[in-house]
Amino acid sequence: MKFDVVVIGGGPAGYPAAIRAAQNKLKVACVDEWKNFDGTYAFGGTCLNAGCIPSKALLESSELFLRAREEFATHGIGFGDLKLDLAAMQRRRASIVKTMTGGILALFKSNGVVGMQGHGRLLPGNQVEVAAPDGTKTLLTATDVVLASGSTPIRLKSVPHDGVHIVDSWNALEFDAVPKRLGVIGAGVIGLELGSVWRRLGSEVTMIEAVDQLLPMVDQTIAKEALRHFRKLGLDIKLGAKVSGATVNGDVVEVEYADAKGAQKLIVDKLVVAVGRRPFTEGLLAGGTGIEIDARGFIPVDEHCRTKVPHVWAVGDVVRGPMLAHKGKEEGVMVADLIAGRAAEVNYKVIPSVIYTAPEIAWVGQTEEEVKASGRAYKVGSFPFAASGRARAMEAGLGVTKIISAVDNDDILGIHIIGPMAGELIGEAVLAMEYSASTEDLQRTIHAHPTLSEALHEASLAVDKRAIDAFNR
Numbered sequence: 001m002k003f004d005v006v007v008i009g010g011g012p013a014g015y016p017a018a019i020r021a022a023q024n025k026l027k028v029a030c031v032d033e034w035k036n037f038d039g040t041y042a043f044g045g046t047c048l049n050a051g052c053i054p055s056k057a058l059l060e061s062s063e064l065f066l067r068a069r070e071e072f073a074t075h076g077i078g079f080g081d082l083k084l085d086l087a088a089m090q091r092r093r094a095s096i097v098k099t100m101t102g103g104i105l106a107l108f109k110s111n112g113v114v115g116m117q118g119h120g121r122l123l124p125g126n127q128v129e130v131a132a133p134d135g136t137k138t139l140l141t142a143t144d145v146v147l148a149s150g151s152t153p154i155r156l157k158s159v160p161h162d163g164v165h166i167v168d169s170w171n172a173l174e175f176d177a178v179p180k181r182l183g184v185i186g187a188g189v190i191g192l193e194l195g196s197v198w199r200r201l202g203s204e205v206t207m208i209e210a211v212d213q214l215l216p217m218v219d220q221t222i223a224k225e226a227l228r229h230f231r232k233l234g235l236d237i238k239l240g241a242k243v244s245g246a247t248v249n250g251d252v253v254e255v256e257y258a259d260a261k262g263a264q265k266l267i268v269d270k271l272v273v274a275v276g277r278r279p280f281t282e283g284l285l286a287g288g289t290g291i292e293i294d295a296r297g298f299i300p301v302d303e304h305c306r307t308k309v310p311h312v313w314a315v316g317d318v319v320r321g322p323m324l325a326h327k328g329k330e331e332g333v334m335v336a337d338l339i340a341g342r343a344a345e346v347n348y349k350v351i352p353s354v355i356y357t358a359p360e361i362a363w364v365g366q367t368e369e370e371v372k373a374s375g376r377a378y379k380v381g382s383f384p385f386a387a388s389g390r391a392r393a394m395e396a397g398l399g400v401t402k403i404i405s406a407v408d409n410d411d412i413l414g415i416h417i418i419g420p421m422a423g424e425l426i427g428e429a430v431l432a433m434e435y436s437a438s439t440e441d442l443q444r445t446i447h448a449h450p451t452l453s454e455a456l457h458e459a460s461l462a463v464d465k466r467a468i469d470a471f472n473r
């Protein structure tokens with residue numbers, strides 16, 4: 001079969017590449033091998049099946065449960081016994097995932113993309129061999145091939161995964177009972193989100209993090225505030241604690257780790273290993289394709305996602321840069337436009353990051369630590385959500401918005417938010433930075449009252465000590 005473009009991988013990097021290529025009037029196939037625990041195949045990759053979407057479904061449900069338990073009375077809302085129906089919560093999660101992954105098939109159909117379920121392997125000469133689940137092999141030839149094979153959780157040899165007691169993030173999204181004691185190795189983004197879900201539903205959660213600082217990539221004003229809130233939620237976060245091994249003993253897991261005080265032992269019912277993800281390229285490349293894999297397992301590409309081999313591109317988690325769905329999506333779309341001869345690029349300096357805890361954390365641009373290290377003169381403005389009428393009305397007055405601006409030309413260098421709906425609020429910050437808005441531009445932009453977005457406005461005013469609704473320090 002002959003195509004203009006064959007995409008290997010149907011996750012958030014691969015499927016948008018396929019759709020955009022088809023919108024560019026190219027003949028496109030997208031091959032994906034994702035298989036769910038129930039044996040069904042689905043497009044959407046990690047993000048839709050085992051990552052972004054199911055985690056957010058459970059974060060939403062568990063947050064509502066927590067608020068019903070601890071906050072509704074403050075609003076004057078009372079009810080009888082609060083019950084948790086985890087099976088129903090999990091059915092909701094599964095049904096959202098099914099709707100979203102099914103939606104990709106519908107999008108493929110309406111754009112004329114041929115979706116193929118099976119394993120794709122790049123052969124020399126831009127050919128792709130597809131092995132279907134029933135073993136049938138089909139040979140595809142393509143003018144351009146896009147590799148979007150994604151990533152997989154890192155496993156620790158000394159903590160042997162069994163999928164029941166010692167699990168990865170995917171297993172931890174599908175627990176059918178709330179573990180009494182949950183251990184999480186790694187207090188990064190995924191560990192914190194999963195730890196939050198199960199803590200809110202009643203688990204005693206202990207998180208063991210090797211680094212002695214929480215979220216080192218986050219602006220430290222925000223990270224320090226986050227640590228306070230997470231500990232208040234009851235997450236027992238142990239920093240500077242290194243796990244040396246774990247063993248399943250009957251129905252419990254014994255975890256050995258060392259911290260500043262020496263050797264320690266932790267006993268839990270389930271242990272989640274959330275120490276990061278690595279690029280996934282197993283079985284992707286036949287010999288002689290000319291595609292290299294670097295020491296860390298990534299496929300090397302240039303800033304336009306070109307590999308060393310003409311007409312072979314690579315996008316998403318399998319290439320350098322943050323492992324984020326939206327970064328992969330923009331790379332996929334860029335590549336599909338470049339293949340069609342259009343101009344396209346990704347602005348890697350303005351990629352937002354969000355941690356969907358409560359309060360949420362979101363940021364774009366440089367942290368204060370990075371700006372300080374760069375030597376550029378800067379000023380900082382911040383605004384606490386405690387001073388936001390809307391946040392107060394939402395019973396969500398925790399957190400702060402912080403803007404870092406350049407002294408020389410008033411450029412916005414970074415915006416960092418911890419607080420309600422931070423992940424939504426960061427959209428305005430991204431737009432401002434993408435269009436090179438100055439701090440004064442933000443100051444002169446009218447924000448509706450009472451909204452959470454006023455926090456951005458007031459923080460921009462605070463940069464020049466002209467905030468109206470907060471003390472200027």
Ligand SMILES: Cc1cc2nc3c(=O)[nH]c(=O)nc-3n(C[C@H](O)[C@H](O)[C@H](O)COP(=O)(O)OP(=O)(O)OC[C@H]3O[C@@H](n4cnc5c(N)ncnc54)[C@H](O)[C@@H]3O)c2cc1C
Pocket residue numbers: 008009010011012013014031032033034035043044045046047048050051052053055118119120121148149150151152169170190280282283284315316317318323324325326327328356
């Ligand atoms: C618990 C969790 C929560 C997350 N939450 C967020 C979030 O909130 N926001 C965010 O931006 N990111 C989040 N992520 C990260 C996000 O899921 C990834 O960045 C994103 O999925 C990467 O997209 P991708 O298309 O590059 O790879 P993937 O989504 O991994 O997709 C790759 C696809 O290619 C298929 N494949 C691989 N090799 C082959 C082959 N040879 N033949 C055929 N098919 C193949 C795989 O089966 C898979 O379906 C989360 C991740 C996890 C684990």
